[in-house]
Each structure stands twice: as structure tokens, then as C-alpha cells.
Amino acid sequence: MPFPFVLPTTSAFSFPSSITSNSHPSLPLQASTRRGVVRDTLKKYKRVPPASQASSLPNVISSLRSYIPYLCALHAGLTHHPVHGEDVSLIVNSPPQIEWRPTLSRNTIPGREPPRVKIQSLSQELLFTLATLANAYTLQARAALHPLYQTTTAPPTPEQRTNAITTATRHLLDAASIFDYLSQQQGLHQAESPPPCPEIHPSFLLAQRSLALAEATLLAVAKDDPYPAVVALARNPHDKEWMFKAPDIPKVRVHLFARLCLAAAEHATRAMGCIASIKGTVSEEFVKYLEDLRRTSRARACRFFAIDAELAGETATGIAWLRAGLAELGIERKGDEAGKTGGLGLKGLKKEWSERREDKKVERGLDWGADAGRLEERRVIEMLEGKWVKQNDMMFTKPIPPFGPLLAQMPSGREIHAIKPYQPPILSLEELDAMRALPQERTDEVGHEASSDEGAPEPSQVGVFSVKPGDYRTGTPNYF
Template identity: 65%
Template sequence: MPYPFVLPTTSSFSFSSSFGCDSHPSIPLNASTHRGVVRETLKKHKRLPPSAQSPSLSSVVHSLNGYLPYLFAVDAGLSHREVRGDEINVVLKTEPAIEWRPTLSDSPIPGKEPPRVKIQSLEYEVFFALSALANAYTLQARTALHPLYLTSSAPVGTQQRQTAIAAATKALLEAASLYDYLITRAESLVISGNPPPPCADISPAVVGAQRSLALAEATLLAVLKDDPYPAIVAQDRNQNDTEWMYKAPDIPKVRAHLFARLCLAAGEHAAQAHSLCTGRVAGGKMNEAFVRYLEDLRRTSRAKACRFFGIDAELGGQTGTAIAWLHAGLRELGIERKETTKKTGGLGRLKKEWSEKREDRRVEKGTADWGGDAGRLEETRVIEMLEAKWNKQNDTIFTQIVPPTGPLLAQMPSGREIHSVKPFQPPMLSVATLEAMRAPPDRSDESGNYASSDEETLTDGTLVGAFPGTQGEYRTGTPNYF
């Protein structure tokens, strides 16, 4: 399940205060205007309740995509690069002072948001803007997949399921493309001797981890598209499902083995992402919930691979080996086998049932942390269902010996990739827009009164109730006498 990212917020900023452009004088003003839209959109999105944030994601993506061409135009002018064959002469007047609030960095005060960080380079403005866009794409993937996990309504049809998974995969691959571009850009920053990143969110290690995470989740979606077992387990808990009898799904042997290798590839991506975020990275320490999610995703991916190896063995008539693969899957998930038997009772079983019901309630309410275990609970349910079924068959029909799991795990093959990341092409302004910005600006470039998009307090001394532009006509500190 895609990670529930929290989108960052930012302060207001006037490009004209730090940059000038002789060839296209209106570029700073237009860049400030579109950045102001981004700031307001992020502010409104953050203030919405978690269950109502999904519809506003399209506005966030639209505002960021509208801002990026102007941001890259200013960046190209500073680097003396042409935009659509047109030379833009941007000069740096003073170092920019911009604030962003990171969301993946660990907060020094437990339970509170991490403090805002100040950036004095346009490079890291590009990093924050693209990272915010990639995170928004990931959240759109979550929104597309949410109906597949609801148990309070009728199960979705096959066509709707395929459409949702295709849309989520596309969004995740777009996010991976953005991270891939940032990795290349970060390498050039290191070579040119730029200052280190101000926080962990935009450090090269974390950007690389997010790229691996997006690829891992997109790879698992390729498996979910043709994996019928999670849907069957969800239907068993769905009270609105009118079906009362299910036929065990048939998965061709070659596809089961292919799915297993895809899951192993996802596990390798998740393991790489976890290794990049473990410990202290450049810019500070990572959020523990994010690091824990990466480890859960690695475990879930490998457990899925074990399940498909078990399905492959069961289709070949090796029920004992198939059960052993399920035991290996539970081992990968970190679950003791004695906790999965029907005879298990007492506190352990009550705790397990309570955890499952709590996760179901999170999915139904659409809270921000639903699916925060990277699908670990869902995979546990699938393995338990198959284990109960195959144990019954083995005890009554086949009676095969269940081999140990150690040798099976040692002989697992390498993963197989299925997705390729398309290179991200920075958006450019049209020729007509560039020509229009050769004219001088028609108004001043004011950055506004708010220090950050997550604050509501005015930073200037404007009197409450005073008519705009007439502050100098009001006295303060002394009463008026007739």
C-alpha cells in the first residue's frame, strides 16, 4: 500500500526580492504569483481533515505543475541555459530566504511537527517543489486503491479493480521519475561543491529511498492486478457481498513463479530504501514511522513471494512443500506459527482480532494512517486462509511431510523487474508566454504577510478594521480628542 505521505508547507517568497531579469522582466512576478498559488493550496490541503484531503490532491498537483515551468525558467536563467531557444538573463541580487516545513525528518519534540528549515538556494526550492509533487502522486495512488479495501460496500468489479490499479501504477511511476531526476540533480550538486541539504527530506539518500519505495509499490501492484486471494479474503469480511460460495482461484504455474520473482524484486527495492534511511542521514534523522514502513514493506514483499512459491508447489501436487512455503512466509512477516492456529486462544487471539478490526475501521473512515503496515496484515490473512485449507487437505488426502523452511528460503531466486522509469523532462514555458514576459511587470511583486503556509498570524502591524492603504492616517498610542 503506498505510503501515507504528509505534504509539506512553505512560507511566502518574492522572486523579485532576490532575482532580476533584464531580458524578461515579468518572469520574477509570474514565478511569485504561481508560487503563491502553491502555498495557498498546500495550506488549504493541510487544514482539511484527513478523510477530506483526497479530493484536494488534484488541486495540489495542478498548482505545482503550473509553478514548475516558471521555477525552471528562473533556474535556467541563473545557469545561462536557453529555454526553447530563447536566452534568459537572470541575475542574483540577494540570497533567497525561503522556509519549508519537512515531513519525513524526525522531530526533536515527540508529538510535534519538525521545525521549518530555511533554504538560501534555488536548487533546494526545486527539490522541495518536485518532492511535494511526487508525494502528491503517491497519495493519488492511495486514493485510487482505497475502494479495493472497503468492506462496507459491495465488492468492486473486475474492470473497476483493473482501472484503479492501472491508475495507481501510473501515479507511482510518475513519482519514481521525479525522484530519479532529483537523484541526478543531487549528484551534480555534490560535484559542484554546493552546501549540504538543510534537512533529511531532500537529502540524496532519502530521495533515493523514495525512488526505491515507489518502484517497490508499483511492482507489487503488477502482482495485485492478477492476484485474486486478497480480494477473496476481503469478501469474506464484507457483509454486503451477496456471494456465499467461492471457487478456489486457478493460477497457472508459470504465473505463480513469475509473481514470486516480482515480489522478490519489490522486496529488494524496499530493502535498499530501508538501508538508505537507517541511522542518521545527511540533514538529520528520519521519521521512525517511515523507516518502520520500509521494513514492513520488505517483509510483506518477501512473504508474498513465499506464498506464490507455495501456490506453485501446490499446483504441482507438492502440498507438504506448499505448506512449508506458507510457514516461511509467516516467518518473513515475523509471526509465530502458534499464533495462527485455530486452537490459539486467550489474550493473544483477542489482541490479534482487535488489531484487525482497528485496521478495518481505519480503512472505512479513510484516515491518514490506513495501510500504514505496508499490507502486512492483509498478507497475514491470505497466508492463514491458505494454510488452513492446505493443512486440511494434507491431513485428510495427501499426508505429505512438511519440510523445514530454512532450505527453502536459502534457494529462493533473485527478483525480476517489470517496470522501467521514464526520464523526467522539466516543463518549459511556451514561446508565446516567454514573449509576453518581455514586457515590464504591471504591478509590484509582493510576497504577502504570512511567514509560512501553516500559520494564520499576520506578521505586519496592520490595524484591524483599517481600510487597506490608509494605515498612515490612523493614530496609535494616543487617544483622539475633539
């Protein structure tokens, strides 16, 4: 958590080859220059090993934010919207032929990258660019949270944990703001051709908005939730504290945390509903992540209700809530397996293997958290269940009620975050006035990487010399 997005790549394209401007002649060329930087940065980011890609994200975001004002100016000129009160006059000589390689589409050929899709409007180019920026913000949130899940280094201090969660929340809200803006811009979706892939489909953009908001809501709970950190410390060999005080959560805030988790589950459910009509074209990993996020959010809410019951002295009811959380995670338990967190059986070995596999993903910095925190929540619930079952068997000896009626009594969710309106960056008045000058140089393919043999001199044949006029001089002056 958050979802491990893969940033797309794009083909080379020169705006002057299809668009000219009478009022601002340099604008298409300057936009092509910025777009070439974006293309080069995305390709370099893709070639970097996955464990080292986090350090390249600032360059990707900087190049996208530098390109967006020029792209918005071109789009404003085509849609007859003024920029700083000035009209940008554009002439479309031919439809733009731009290619993007989607990463969230269902791959028809396993083991291969999805094919590139062609777009023929600046509206779809703007959708792709802004969606890529939002996904880059989400990846920055993952990079900020990564140290909290590592077990091979010293555990983070409470201040470091708070700073990491605060930074990740800010990035997720920035991503949600962009997706909210894209989903509300009807003019961007009224292109002549339908969306070539789900990445720029209105329903999918709305689903990503709900996803980012759900993840930010869960982080608001994680900032003050001590139990995942306690479970992580138990697996960290660098933890020197062999004795620790039981985590304390104020009783008043337990209900608040539970309702926040339910709100995150509602956002995840809303995202699943948004992609229901295009589910067959979306990658299976993304669809599964939404389902896991919904299950994890509801299971976490059940855990907080269990903590509330245990604080009130109702340990048996708390155990029932914990088992309701396991049921929400999709874990089926038999009667004789209740309260057992492991064992030497096949299920215990399979669970231990899954935990070690996830820990290795965290250490290597790969696609960790692709289960939306489902395994982490299971660890916490099973830890509390094993502890409370022993207490109930030895001290209270009360029967554990069924958890079905408890799930029917769950309240509605409560929102905590408000999405700020996103304002795309625009060119300053000085930059726009500078575009009135004629371009100093012309290029056909800005940002195009020539092949190794492109522009190389033709090899000469053996015994043949390439002679040009003026290569050799004689004693007679050459006047012509």
C-alpha cells in the same frame, strides 16, 4: 500501501525582493504569483480533514505543475542555461530566504510539528517542489486504491479493481520518474549549503525512487492476485455470494508473480540501504514502512511458491512455504500453534484487535496501509494454511518439511517496469517572450496572508477627531 505521505508547507516569498532580470523583467513577479498559489493550496490541503484530502489533490498537483516552469526558467538563468535558445539574464541582489516545513524528518519533540528549515538557493527550492509533486502523485495512488480495501460498501467488480490498480500504478511510476530525475541531477545537489533536511538529500531521493518502484511492482502482482480479494469478501457484510469458486492462478504465472515480489523486496532493501547513512534524521514511521514492505514482499513470494507446490500436488511443501512466509513477516509460531489462525488466547485477541483497528482506519480514510500490507498478507497466508493443513491431515498425511532450506533456494527477482525519463515542464516560447514586458504591478510579498490586524486603521481615542486638510470646507475657496 502506498506510504501515507504528509505534504509539506512553505513560507511566503517574493522573488523580486532578491532577484531581478534585465532580459525578462516580469519573470520574477510571475514566478512569485505562481508560488503564492502553491503556498495557499498546500495550506488549504493541510487544513482539510484527512478523510477528505483526496479530493484536494488535483488542485495541489495543478498548482505545482503551473509553478515549476517558472521556477525552472529562474534556475536556468542562474545556472546560465538557455531556454528555447534564449539566455535569461538574472541578477541576485540578496540570497533568497525561503522556509519549508519538512514532514519526513525525525521529530525531536513528540506531538509537535517539525520546525521549518531555511533554504538559500533555487536549487533546493526546485528539489522541494518536485519532491512535493512526486509525493502528491503517491497520495493519488493511495486514493485510487482506497475503495479496494473498504469492507463497509459493496465489493468492487473485477473491472473496477483493474482500473483502480492501473491508475495507481501510473501515478507511482510518475513519482518514481521524478525521484529518478532528482537523484541524477548533480547540479541541483551542488549548492553552497548542505541539505537542511533529509527530504532533499540525494540518498533519500534515491530511496524514494526505489520505494515507488517497489510499490508499483507489487501492484503488477495485485492486479491478477485473487486471494486478497477473497479474504476481503469474507469480511464484507455486503457480499451476497456465500459460495464462490476457489481462485485459479495459472501455474506458469505463479513463478512470475513470485519473482516480481522478490524484485519488490530487493527495491525495498535498496531503499533501506540508501538511507542507512542518514537513518538517524529520517522519521521512524518511514523507516519502519520500508522494513515492513521488504517483509511483505518476501512473504508474498513465499505464498506464490506455496501455491505452485500445492498445484503440483505437494501440499506439505506448500504448507512449509506458507510458514516460511509467516517467518518472513516476523511471526513466530510454536509447534502446537501451526495451522491455527485465531483462538481465544491472548495472541488471538491481540490479532483480532489489530485487524479491527486496521479496518477502522480504512473506513475513516486515515493512515491505512501504514504497515505496507503486512496484515493483509498475514490474513491470506493464514487462510491458506488453515485450509491446507486440514487437507493434509485428512487426505495426504505427509510430513511437513522445514522451511529453512526452502528459503535458501529462492531465486532472484525479475523487473517488470521501466522508469521513463522525466522532463520538467518549461515555459513556451510565447510565454517566455511575454516576460520581456515590464511588470504591471510590484509587490513585496506575493502570496503572503496578512494577519487580521495588518492594514487595519488605528483606533481613534475617545473625544479625538482625526482631521486632515480638506476634510472641512469654509466659505472661502481653497486655492492651495
